[in-house]
Amino acid sequence: MSSKETHEQRRERLRQTELRNNPGGSIQGSGLQDLVGGLGWKGTGVLIIVLIIGALIYLTIFN
The missing domain is CATH 1.10.1220 (Arc Repressor Mutant)
Known part of the structure; x- marks a missing residue:
């Protein structure tokens, strides 16, 4: 995490990483x-x- 990255940006980055690693996990929608x-x-x-x-x-x- 860079020093300029906000908590929201970090949370979104982690969510995107999780979606890439587990694309079937979001099949029910957001x-x-x-x-x-x-x-x-x-x-x-x-x-x-x-x-x-x-x-x-x-x-x-x-x-």
Whole structure:
């Protein structure tokens, strides 16, 4: 790991190495950790807020 490599870059590099070594391991698709890891903390917060607002709208309309 180089001194300029961030934790996210290291995690992504290790994930890519694992996918190359075990391509059948990702046959079920990506998981929630891949989504959240790719978004960062701001994107994760926005996603959570959108899900909550969507649930409130759904409950308002269908109740």
